Amino acid sequence: MVINPAPAQMRRLLGRQYVQTVRMLLGDAAATVAKPPPDEQLNGFQSIAASQFAMNDSLVRNYEASARDVAAAAVNDVANLDALLGCTPVTTIDEPCYRTFIERFARNAFRRPLVEEEIADLLDLGRQSARQLGDFYAGIEYIIAAVLQSPSFLFQVEVGEEHDGVQRLTGIEMATRMSFFLTDTGPSEVLLDAAIAGELDNAEGVRRWATELIEQPTARLAVKSFFEEYLVLTDLTTAAKDPNLFPEWSPELAQSMRGETLRLVEDVVFNRNAPIHELLTATYTFVDSNLAAHYGVTPPAPDVGWTRASLPLDQGRAGILSHASILSKQAHATSTSATYRGLFIMERFLCTTMPPPPPDVNTELPPSSEAPTLRERIAVHQEVASCRACHFKSDNLGLSLENFDAIGRYRETENGATIDASGELDGDTFDGVQELGALLASRTDVLGCMMRQLYRHGTGHVEVDGERKALDWLEHRFAESGYRMKSMLVEIAASELFRTVGVGQ
């Protein structure tokens, strides 16, 4: 198989990856004060922005403040300090003890062994700090602060080595890539040791380690974080809603909505290891008391935060497309949006998008006094050929969700007129979200698209032509697994594609 992967790009750790890696390296007390800058996103994923944008003054200032707080917390975390040091200092400037600490801590933080020059720089800083402040631990503190601000810590660096005409990631580069991909955490000391011992030099070894990594608690967090980005739920709690139309909307309710969707993800992927397309068809969900009231289902017992519940069948709900989270996010502050919802389905499940509106386009919709339902208003709009060309597909997908208002409440009418939630996609017709979900779940291109989204997230770039064949092959592997996400994670990690990069440009 010919692979011509995208060129390698340094990728800055995402905020959650930074915090969890600090936790792994320095413990909970240090992780609590780790405050990385907020993530941005590009083409739908934070990792893509992290692969392109450079540092600037504000980011550097933010990382410095965080590193100093983390370093201070780490040296004040007396219970864990001895284990972290690996030695007991006998003088204020105990050079061998600094060296012992640097060789282990900085290796684990940089995810590679250090060259002597690097050790010497950090030793100098430790000595200078200890001398100036008269305290051995001041040296440790400043060494930690320096390591945590260094690009070698803040960026995944993937260069690879030429191997049969491709740039194959080295064992330790592979340890880093798979560890962040599967657990949103840098590689553990054990994994780094294994990589140095050559255990990640072939697909079998990677598969063995990947299978182990996805059983760790951090893997659940990582998968949920992926879905949070993929389903565009990261900023749901600050979404704007008109308080007069939607008085029940609150950041707390939004938080519950987000929690519902991520709980279903965890249940399908980890608890049940079920086919991923059940996310689009599940007739059950998880509710807390907020959501139970929102959906009109039985609330959990008072002492239980969340409970599994059947979705109300008379509302025609099924799968995540009928979750209040997605329905609320893909809507305006005052009304639903067939375009937002349709474009969301196109981009996220069909891997296609819409061209920009032509210049000088008039996007006016007729008033609801003339056309009570959104479908009727859009129909007028779609009489214009230049609008129809792009909006037909998106809006007709989105209109099938019109039984749910801008915060996901069920409704049968709009302005007194009955809502028609029927639609058509590539010749297949459906009526309402239940049938739409089932149709999407039955399409292999939708499942392939979900896998490509995971690949985009995991590698920090949108797939390029030279990667398509390899992705098609991965799709077959995904199908063979019965579309199980855990298998997909392992297969992506162990694939030839994931283990290579293009030469940087």
Place this chain on the structure above:
Amino acid sequence: MRRKLPHELKLPRRTLLRGVVGGAAAALALPTLEAMLNDNGDALARGGELPRRLLTWVFGNGCRLDHWVPSQTGPSYTLTQELAPISSVRDYCRIMSGFRNYVAGRRGHHDGMAGIMSGRPFIQLDPQGAPYASKFSGESFDQIVADIVGVDTYFKSLQVGVSKRHLTNQGPTLMTMSHRGPDQPLNAERDPQALFDKLFNSFLPSDDPNAALRASTLDAVLMDAQRLKKRVSATDQARLDAHLEAIFELQKQILAIPPECDVPPKPDVDPFLPDGAEPLVELNEVMAKLVVMALSCDMTRVVSYMFTGPSGGAQFHMLPPSEFPEFPGAKDYSHADHHQISHFNLAYEQEFIHRSTIVSVQAFAHMLELFQSTLEGDGNLLDNSCILMFSDVAEGWNHSEIDFPIIVAGHAGGRLKQDVGHFRSPSEESVTNISLACIKAVIPEPDQVDQFGGSDGTYDGFTSTPCAAVLA
């Protein structure tokens, strides 16, 4: 006779930044206009002119041109409804109409931001059906200025935003006005408390032993970046260069002696009202005050200010239906997404956009009034500033890209023409000519920058002719 400074803007004593960065002595002049002025108060004691400042100010989603563009040209034009808020500072304002964005034509909102700020067509990141995004293809003009006038100030430039309901999912073109290059957006600070801390809580006492150690720590970080540069691609080397530059900047700041600005009380305004809307006017007042403090203390000379975001969903909660008695039974848009409303070309919706534009111009006028009341030398901050105010589209409903609403305010120490009033270009002059005029108005030697913008072969914003209607 030197005028007395208003109490809260009293300027600090002359201070010098001293320190040792990476073994080399660094000296950096900080603030202190009062101490730096000569006895006449009209120039620096050491012979230089008063510093000139650049503020770029944007509001999202355009205006209603029939309510914006005055019907007369020249200094005695009649203010239109949307321009009425600037009446107290109209002598400082040049209304520039009839200008055209020559890099426009691909994507509304993106075109305007990239055209006016960078003079170049943006880079589309629209691969393979993934969600659309774009980034600038070159440096924004405020950064060209910052590289020249920001070298000796505490911050090379500042980026500030008011509304947090700006669009974050279409890339940096719409998120911030300031870009140092395609992969180097400078994000705006939109939290008043965080901006306050950045400005006033980051200085160390001059005897803090940690200052030197923090600088040494950054030296170790610099070494790591230098070593890493040898292993990575040209693209990543450029990113590491930006990283190195930012670390140098932080070292300089750590070793700075704090200016004696009278520190204002820490802002105390909630980012959201209990009903979920943003208190736009109050937030603007707080942010504008901090910006003026930063400029008057000479902590920076270059600021970009995004009042509401291009294509953004700011809520104009001060415009409930009761404000529109001429539209009985009108829908309540006081919590609606501004960008959504802008696209409805209907009478009430466009009246709403018109009224929201007035709110935006009021916010702009508030900033100008603060500048005006900040005295320095024989005049005020407005006399020594160039302020470019614009929107990302001309009219929002159709993304029109000819005749953007543009105001050039301030006198930039005499570099900008006075008594212009309303100038209407007879020739659809390029908006980038205005950007270039603003560059030349602020940098010490106008000839130092002779061109601005560029082309991708199809869309061309290049100019070497600064707008003659504004540049004296």
